[in-house]
Amino acid sequence: MNLRAIAAIYRYEMDRTRRTILQSVVAPVISTALYFVVFGAAIGGHMGAVNGVPYGAFIVPGLMMMSLLTQSISNASFGIYFPRFVGTFYEQLSAPISVVEIVAAYVGAAATKSVILGLIILATAALFTPLTVQHPFWMLGFLVLTAVTFSLFGFAIGIWADNFEKLQLMPMLVVTPLAFLGGSFYSIDMLPPFWRSVSLFNPVVYLISGFRWSFFGTSDVNIVVSLLMTLGFMAACLAVIGWMFRTGYRLKA
Amino acid sequence: MSTILSISDLSKTYKGGFTALHPLSLDIERGEIFALLGPNGAGKTTLISIICGLVNASTGRVAVDGHDSIAGFRRAREQIGLVPQELATESFETVWATVSFSRGLFGKPPNPALIEKLLRDLSLWDKKDNKILTLSGGMKRRVMIAKALSHEPRILFLDEPTAGVDVDLRRDMWRLVRRLKESGVTIILTTHYIEEAEEMADRIGVINRGRLMLVEEKDALMRKLGRKQVTVTLASQLAALPPRLAERGARLGDDGRALTWIYEPARVQAGMPGLLADIAAEGLTVADIDTRRSSLEDIFVDLVKGAQ
Numbered sequence: 001m002n003l004r005a006i007a008a009i010y011r012y013e014m015d016r017t018r019r020t021i022l023q024s025v026v027a028p029v030i031s032t033a034l035y036f037v038v039f040g041a042a043i044g045g046h047m048g049a050v051n052g053v054p055y056g057a058f059i060v061p062g063l064m065m066m067s068l069l070t071q072s073i074s075n076a077s078f079g080i081y082f083p084r085f086v087g088t089f090y091e092q093l094s095a096p097i098s099v100v101e102i103v104a105a106y107v108g109a110a111a112t113k114s115v116i117l118g119l120i121i122l123a124t125a126a127l128f129t130p131l132t133v134q135h136p137f138w139m140l141g142f143l144v145l146t147a148v149t150f151s152l153f154g155f156a157i158g159i160w161a162d163n164f165e166k167l168q169l170m171p172m173l174v175v176t177p178l179a180f181l182g183g184s185f186y187s188i189d190m191l192p193p194f195w196r197s198v199s200l201f202n203p204v205v206y207l208i209s210g211f212r213w214s215f216f217g218t219s220d221v222n223i224v225v226s227l228l229m230t231l232g233f234m235a236a237c238l239a240v241i242g243w244m245f246r247t248g249y250r251l252k253a
Numbered sequence: 254m255s256t257i258l259s260i261s262d263l264s265k266t267y268k269g270g271f272t273a274l275h276p277l278s279l280d281i282e283r284g285e286i287f288a289l290l291g292p293n294g295a296g297k298t299t300l301i302s303i304i305c306g307l308v309n310a311s312t313g314r315v316a317v318d319g320h321d322s323i324a325g326f327r328r329a330r331e332q333i334g335l336v337p338q339e340l341a342t343e344s345f346e347t348v349w350a351t352v353s354f355s356r357g358l359f360g361k362p363p364n365p366a367l368i369e370k371l372l373r374d375l376s377l378w379d380k381k382d383n384k385i386l387t388l389s390g391g392m393k394r395r396v397m398i399a400k401a402l403s404h405e406p407r408i409l410f411l412d413e414p415t416a417g418v419d420v421d422l423r424r425d426m427w428r429l430v431r432r433l434k435e436s437g438v439t440i441i442l443t444t445h446y447i448e449e450a451e452e453m454a455d456r457i458g459v460i461n462r463g464r465l466m467l468v469e470e471k472d473a474l475m476r477k478l479g480r481k482q483v484t485v486t487l488a489s490q491l492a493a494l495p496p497r498l499a500e501r502g503a504r505l506g507d508d509g510r511a512l513t514w515i516y517e518p519a520r521v522q523a524g525m526p527g528l529l530a531d532i533a534a535e536g537l538t539v540a541d542i543d544t545r546r547s548s549l550e551d552i553f554v555d556l557v558k559g560a561q
Contacts, residue, residue, distance in 0.1 A: 002327070008357025012346075019345065087341030091400070094305040094335050095358040096327040253267060253308045 005097040006105040013079050013109030024075070025117060032067045032121050035059070036128040039185065044129075050187050051218045056129035060122070061212040062184030068118045068143065069150050069179055069204065073171045076110035076154030081161055084251075093252065099245040103155065110151035111144065118143050131215070139214035145230055146207050150175075152237035159244050159251060178204045183212075188220045203233055257283040257439050258304070258408060263313035265299050265463075273299040274463045276312060281408075286430065286440045288450035288471075290553055291460035297443040298338060300460070301410050305335045317408065331359055334406030336397050338413040338443075344386035348377055351385060352399045359404035371399045374429065391422045398429070409433060411442040415449060427453060447550040451475075461557050474552065482545045483525055485512040488538035495535045501528065510540075 040056035182204030210226030213219035258281035317329035490509035
């Protein structure tokens with residue numbers, strides 16, 4: 001195991017975050033805080049409780065998850081795409097470092113950033129609405145698992161993308177709509193039966209539901225199913241990345 | 254000398270069907286400077302890229318100091334440093350950070366003293382805290398060399414190292430390459446500047462259209478394929494070339510005074526004394542003599558043209 005190589009890439013990625021702290025940390029925290037202000041503090045006061053949880057608190061796990069998904073994807077995809085774009089990725093390909101080590105370094109750094117961001121957002125949310133976390137261990141577990149899974153997804157997108165437009169395509173056109181329709185702002189039990197069934201095809205529903213359970217002890221779908229769906233998606237991402245490196249897809253001629 | 258890099262039946266055909274490299278075998282000796290020459294698109298960069306792990310080979314294998322480049326990729330790659338042709342740098346990083354990053358990537362512990370020495374040797378020390386985007390093209394090239402040397406490789410690939418750099422930097426690089434050779438590093442370089450190969454290389458390989466056309470000791474190559482041109486200026490004008498000189502292959506210039514003879518020293522026994530004896534036998538008086546030995550560039554052009 002080339003631990004020094006993993007550390008070198010990890011440090012490089014974390015340094016990049018420090019250099020771009022306004023864009024990487026401050027901007028997503030502010031935009032999520034605006035949701036808390038508008039939907040939580042302003043409108044939430046006029047909404048009834050959902051599953052016995054005040055609306056302002058109810059949306060916190062969903063908004064955290066939404067931010068976690070988009071940031072994990074953009075951190076990891078940019079992390080691998082940029083060295084490919086500027087041509088410096090030759091170093092990683094020619095270094096004595098395995099695929100597992102490359103993925104661990106890039107995905108580890110992207111997931112670390114997302115988890116830190118998620119915790120900052122949680123602390124910010126606590127300023128706007130009273131919050132208790134019933135299962136803090138599970139909350140942290142879901143946070144890390146989701147950050148790693150979607151960082152893997154972002155890493156695959158960063159290899160797939162051959163221009164900046166494609167890099168933005170998945171987060172903007174797929175992940176954000178899925179997060180909005182995945183129960184960030186409502187419980188899918190509030191939907192008519194048909195749309196509830198349709199929602200179950202949205203993988204983000206399981207992430208938000210499981211995460212919300214760790215906060216309030218109630219969920220739209222069974223917690224075990226949430227966990228299995230997340231692990232399944234992680235396995236799919238790992239398989240795709242493994243295939244990309246094995247075949248050299250967009251990495252090696 | 255022992256073999257440090259062994260290439261066996263290596264070939265590359267891209268997905269579109271273009272064969273960039275036909276099956277090729279080559280051994281590189283420990284501690285030598287090997288110059289790989291070839292026109293654009295000859296397959297030089299493809300060959301280097303396969304050895305360094307940037308391109309997958311279609312067939313064949315590469316062994317670096319006995320370690321297979323696929324099965325034993327860690328041991329193989331840790332011995333190799335690569336300076337690619339394209340200037341590819343992390344614009345927003347400082348010189349110090351990017352060179353240190355490269356050392357870490359190759360699994361080596363931090364060694365600030367070594368990085369400092371490298372940066373001083375490459376005249377980069379006063380730029381160590383500068384972001385790379387503020388550097389000139391030549392300075393960026395030096396940074397790439399520092400990155401390639403940061404993990405103390407035993408084999409250094411220089412792919413067109415002096416393309417687009419000024420004369421001073423080119424001379425600096427030549428000095429650096431010689432120092433590396435003295436310290437036991439094996440150097441494989443591709444270059445368009447054939448005088449660079451002539452100046453530095455121990456052995457020459459010529460590659461064209463994906464085929465390795467020859468591999469030869471530079472001095473032996475120059476002896477074997479090098480030509481000499483003698484231009485004798487006669488004291489008086491000639492109306493026609495005497496038959497004795499015509500049989501030798503000499504040519505008379507339009508002015509009737511310049512007599513030119515090109516010969517291969519390895520094949521012609523008497524050489525210039527024979528020519529001068531023939532001139533004297535014709536009763537001609539010599540006013541001046543000029544000789545020129547063909548350069549590696551001439552040999553290279555002849556080889557490539559011959560293959561076409």
